[in-house]
Amino acid sequence: MKKTILLLLFVTTPIVLTAQSLFDSLEDLKGVDMVVVTKDAFDLISKFKNIKIEDNEGMKVFEMIQDLKEFKMFSTNDAKVATIMGELVNASIKNQNLTELMRIKDDTSRVKIYVKTTKNKDFVSEVLMFVKGLGKKTNKVSEAVIVSLIGSIDINKISELADTF
Amino acid sequence: MTHYIKIILFISLILTAGSCQKNTSLQEYLVESQEKNGFITIDIPTSFLQLKSEDVSDEVKATLESIYKINVVALPAKENQEACKIERVKLKSIFKKNKKYKILMSMKLQEMNVHVYFTGKITSLNEVIAFGYRDGLGVGVARLLGKNMNPANIITMLNKLKIDTNNLNLEQFSAIFSK
Numbered sequence: 001m002k003k004t005i006l007l008l009l010f011v012t013t014p015i016v017l018t019a020q021s022l023f024d025s026l027e028d029l030k031g032v033d034m035v036v037v038t039k040d041a042f043d044l045i046s047k048f049k050n051i052k053i054e055d056n057e058g059m060k061v062f063e064m065i066q067d068l069k070e071f072k073m074f075s076t077n078d079a080k081v082a083t084i085m086g087e088l089v090n091a092s093i094k095n096q097n098l099t100e101l102m103r104i105k106d107d108t109s110r111v112k113i114y115v116k117t118t119k120n121k122d123f124v125s126e127v128l129m130f131v132k133g134l135g136k137k138t139n140k141v142s143e144a145v146i147v148s149l150i151g152s153i154d155i156n157k158i159s160e161l162a163d164t165f
Numbered sequence: 166m167t168h169y170i171k172i173i174l175f176i177s178l179i180l181t182a183g184s185c186q187k188n189t190s191l192q193e194y195l196v197e198s199q200e201k202n203g204f205i206t207i208d209i210p211t212s213f214l215q216l217k218s219e220d221v222s223d224e225v226k227a228t229l230e231s232i233y234k235i236n237v238v239a240l241p242a243k244e245n246q247e248a249c250k251i252e253r254v255k256l257k258s259i260f261k262k263n264k265k266y267k268i269l270m271s272m273k274l275q276e277m278n279v280h281v282y283f284t285g286k287i288t289s290l291n292e293v294i295a296f297g298y299r300d301g302l303g304v305g306v307a308r309l310l311g312k313n314m315n316p317a318n319i320i321t322m323l324n325k326l327k328i329d330t331n332n333l334n335l336e337q338f339s340a341i342f343s344k
Contacts, residue, residue, distance in 0.1 A: 027273060036271040043287045044269065047317040 022092050023074060023146060026085065031078035037071040039151075068151035075145040082132065082144035089130045089146060098128055101155070109133045115155065124153050189259055191266070191294065191308060198238040203245060205305075207237040228318040232311040239305030246301075253304045256296055266294070276300060290314040 026032050076082055089112075092098070098114035101124075105111075109131060116126035126149065133143035198204050211232045242249050260266045260282055269281040277299040285291035291312055298304040 027271075030276065032273065033275065034271065034273040038268055038270060040267060040283070040287055041269045041281075044316055047288065 022088055022095065023072060023148065026074045026081075026088070026146075029076075029081055029084070031076050031081050033075045035071070035073045039069045042068050042071075068149060068153070070148070070150040072148040073146065075143070077143045079135075079140065079142050082141045085144045085146055086130070086132065086141065089128065092128060092148075096126060096128075098126065101127075115153075118152075122155055124155055126150050127153050189255070190263060191259055191292070191306070194255065194259055195236050195238055195306075195308065203240060203248065205237070205239045205241070208234060210234040224318070225322045228315070228322045231314045232309065232319070235307065235309050237305065237307045239303060241303040242299075242301050243303075249298070249304045253298045256304065256306055260296065269293075277302070285313065288315055288317075290316065 027034055074085065076085065093114055096116055098116050101113045101115045103110070103112050111129065111131045114128040114130075115124040118125050127147075128149075129145075129147040131145040131147075132141050134140065135142040195206075199206050211229060211234060240249055240252050260268075260280070265284045266282040267284070269283050271281075272279045277297065279295060279297040282294040282296065283290050283292060284294075291310070291314070293309040293314075295307045297306075
């Protein structure tokens with residue numbers, strides 16, 4: 001019995017790991033801007049508690065979220081890359097079993113936020129936000145931003161996050 | 166029973182020793198690059214920051230002593246685009262193969278790539294390294310070398326420190342730029 005459990009664990013771990021790195025292929029594409037911050041970096045920043053750091057989106061995100069393990073952001077102004085991003089987001093949703101939290105739509109953009117729920121109703125272990133910008137005349141995808149957060153995230157703070165983008 | 170255990174231990178020892186092959190470390194790379202053509206190399210020891218000894222507390226002194234120096238090695242693209250690619254691959258491989266280099270963050274903005282690594286622990290850093298490259302611009306790596314550097318202490322120290330610019334030894338300063 002123990003052996004089968006161990007075997008299952010060994011088999012499933014790689015699947016989970018590769019899912020997290022689904023977006024890494026974007027790094028090599030031209031026209032993609034990217035920021036990836038690891039847990040060690042958040043640990044390091046938390047040591048600077050008494051120091052004033054320039055307010056930027058990264059810091060706002062960090063302050064809103066406790067126990068963050070990873071922050072990834074990808075953005076592009078290239079329509080083709082934006083389409084690829086959309087496909088990666090869909091694949092990630094399936095892979096990670098994410099559920100939609102909210103959808104926002106206005107004249108020029110569509111924002112969709114997905115989360116991975118946990119046993120605790122107020123917290124999710126993963127947030128995936130996808131912002132699509134549409135060209136005014138073409139009404140086709142012209143730019144896109146993916147934001148991925150992994151850690152222990154308070155759902156109530158996510159709408160604040162959406163505002164910063 | 167114990168005989169078999171001994172054999173297994175012995176074999177695993179050999180295997181681990183074998184896998185600790187000499188992967189080029191960043192230190193070796195930095196030293197090699199001093200001799201290469203076209204490279205810009207900068208070496209700043211912290212002793213360059215001469216401080217009035219009455220002004221500093223023991224804590225600040227200890228923190229400063231934990232920081233040894235900064236090395237910078239860069240190859241501008243105008244020298245040789247091909248060479249830049251080769252160096253970029255070399256450096257990427259150093260960071261990938263050596264487990265002691267842990268990634269802190271990665272950024273790519275307008276085709277400029279920057280990766281920040283560290284060795285040691287977050288509270289007790291030995292090296293902090295920034296590796297950057299951009300097609301058409303070049304490739305470079307900067308390393309802050311120290312021993313058991315504590316980032317919180319360093320920030321506190323920087324806030325407390327007043328570097329008297331009159332005391333800065335400018336002759337030392339010009340000597341550190343080679344080529």
